[in-house]
Amino acid sequence: MSEKKIAPLILLHPDDNILVCVKQIHEGDEITIENETMPSPISIGVGHKVARFSLAAGDKVYRYGAPIGSMTDAVAKGHHVHIHNMKSDYLPSHTRTRQNQHRSES
Amino acid sequence: MNSAINFPAWLRADGRKGIRNVIVVAYLVECAHHVSRMIVNRADNMDVHLIGFPGCYPNQYAYEMMRAVCTHPNVGGALLISLGCESMNREKLLKDILASGRPAELLVIQEAGGTKATIQSGLEAVARLQAQAAKVERVPMYLNELIVGTICGGSDGTSGITANPAVGRCFDALVAADATCIFEETGELIGCETIMADRAITPELGVEIEACVAKAEHYYRVMGFGSFAPGNADGGLTTLEEKSMGAYSKSGSSPISGLIKPGDIPPSGGLYLLDVVPDGEPRFGFPNISDNAEIVELIACGSHVILFTTGRGSVVGSAISPVIKVCANPETYRRLANDMDVNAGRILEGDATLDEVGEEILQQVIAVSSGKRSVSEDLGHQEFILTYKAFEPIGPSCLPVRQIA
Numbered sequence: 001m002s003e004k005k006i007a008p009l010i011l012l013h014p015d016d017n018i019l020v021c022v023k024q025i026h027e028g029d030e031i032t033i034e035n036e037t038m039p040s041p042i043s044i045g046v047g048h049k050v051a052r053f054s055l056a057a058g059d060k061v062y063r064y065g066a067p068i069g070s071m072t073d074a075v076a077k078g079h080h081v082h083i084h085n086m087k088s089d090y091l092p093s094h095t096r097t098r099q100n101q102h103r104s105e106s
Numbered sequence: 107m108n109s110a111i112n113f114p115a116w117l118r119a120d121g122r123k124g125i126r127n128v129i130v131v132a133y134l135v136e137c138a139h140h141v142s143r144m145i146v147n148r149a150d151n152m153d154v155h156l157i158g159f160p161g162c163y164p165n166q167y168a169y170e171m172m173r174a175v176c177t178h179p180n181v182g183g184a185l186l187i188s189l190g191c192e193s194m195n196r197e198k199l200l201k202d203i204l205a206s207g208r209p210a211e212l213l214v215i216q217e218a219g220g221t222k223a224t225i226q227s228g229l230e231a232v233a234r235l236q237a238q239a240a241k242v243e244r245v246p247m248y249l250n251e252l253i254v255g256t257i258c259g260g261s262d263g264t265s266g267i268t269a270n271p272a273v274g275r276c277f278d279a280l281v282a283a284d285a286t287c288i289f290e291e292t293g294e295l296i297g298c299e300t301i302m303a304d305r306a307i308t309p310e311l312g313v314e315i316e317a318c319v320a321k322a323e324h325y326y327r328v329m330g331f332g333s334f335a336p337g338n339a340d341g342g343l344t345t346l347e348e349k350s351m352g353a354y355s356k357s358g359s360s361p362i363s364g365l366i367k368p369g370d371i372p373p374s375g376g377l378y379l380l381d382v383v384p385d386g387e388p389r390f391g392f393p394n395i396s397d398n399a400e401i402v403e404l405i406a407c408g409s410h411v412i413l414f415t416t417g418r419g420s421v422v423g424s425a426i427s428p429v430i431k432v433c434a435n436p437e438t439y440r441r442l443a444n445d446m447d448v449n450a451g452r453i454l455e456g457d458a459t460l461d462e463v464g465e466e467i468l469q470q471v472i473a474v475s476s477g478k479r480s481v482s483e484d485l486g487h488q489e490f491i492l493t494y495k496a497f498e499p500i501g502p503s504c505l506p507v508r509q510i511a
Binding site: 006010012020021022023024045046047048049061063064066067068069081082083086087088089090091092 | 262263264266267296297298301323326327330331332334339341342343344345346347348351352355417435436437454455456
């Protein structure tokens with residue numbers, strides 16, 4: 001069963017500019033994005049996102065065909081799209097390291 | 107779906123039916139918590155649950171929640187434990203529970219001789235309540251009498267692909283059978299307000315839905331953060347709106363029949379959105395300090411069963427209504443299989459489709475409603491938390507069904 005061939009990156013909606021990782025990818029593993037096969041530049045955990053195209057700072061990020069935030073930095077195709085290079089268009093997200101920099105009740 | 111599906115329920119005096127016959131032991135202030143817990147521990151029965159409100163200051167919401175959960179159809183009797191000087195209106199609460207046709211008793215620690223004597227009296231009271239609850243008539247209960255709530259906790263990047271849309275499929279099947287389904291956490295629906303409003307059965311309800319999400323956004327802005335925990339980011343989520351879009355898929359694709367607030371019982375079958383963010387200027391802190399605060403509100407709205415989706419791996423259950431855990435992430439499932447009822451992560455590994463997992467969740471709802479213990483229930487999880495909040499009653503546009511009726 002573990003040998004079953006499952007694409008590690010899935011496109012949830014045709015309008016999306018990110019792909020979602022559904023199977024652990026290690027750096028150097030072969031991945032295919034938009035018909036281009038390449039070694040993965042990074043390791044990616046299940047549930048994380050990579051860029052389907054190269055994106056610029058300010059670009060909206062689309063998942064499920066809906067905007068889920070904006071890029072704060074450029075990202076190359078196949079690279080990690082996460083809290084280090086994108087942000088909410090609504091409310092800031094708190095993380096364990098970032099919570100002291102914002103006002104918090106906790 | 108076969109409309110003849112039914113399960114043996116407990117018929118309550120108000121006509122509602124329960125799938126459990128729980129005795130609740132309720133502390134009315136933190137000062138009565140230990141005594142209540144000792145009574146529950148010594149009663150040592152899976153159907154004797156500890157609930158309560160820790161606050162000493164008066165709060166209408168907390169009173170309404172206590173009344174709603176103590177008179178929930180899954181509850182067969184209630185023992186109230188008061189210290190004696192707190193502000194919760196214990197006499198009125200006792201009267202309200204008795205008026206619902208349930209047995210109920212009240213012990214005031216300051217009048218009952220202190221800790222040891224109250225624990226002893228409490229144990230005797232629980233035995234009396236159990237004996238009375240055991241006499242309640244059993245009748246068949248049908249799917250169109252069932253209320254199912256859903257919540258997500260410990261979400262990650264897989265939640266919105268597997269467990270949440272699978273619960274959505276289950277909700278669609280339940281709504282088609284005229285059951286009542288409730289989804290919630292308007293603070294975790296920020297970003298979905300317009301698509302959600304389009305599903306409202308009337309334009310006026312759509313306006314109310316957009317307004318309640320705007321209220322949630324304002325509330326969380328004052329708090330400084332959206333409803334987004336560090337574990338969400340570890341699991342691949344980045345922003346509140348990404349989490350929202352994933353959470354939203356729990357609602358399925360049925361029209362939205364109404365917008366309710368904690369304690370409102372949906373008037374008929376269909377899909378309802380529960381507004382869990384307080385009204386008025388933000389006070390008392392974060393709207394829901396943890397997942398169980400929302401589960402208590404779903405139960406206060408009559409939920410007999412809770413569908414809890416998790417990616418990172420929550421282990422909680424709840425007092426009063428059984429919680430069915432649907433795990434979104436196959437890796438999490440392997441780590442925490444003994445805490446999960448359904449492995450929706452199979453979808454990612456090509457071992458099941460969304461429809462198949464949706465059907466499996468539905469079968470679990472029917473089995474648990476028929477008396478099978480859910481995993482968290484069997485493990486003895488009976489979390490319960492109630493905090494200070496303030497709500498205004500819902501507006502006239504929120505329940506179009508009621509107006510039509």
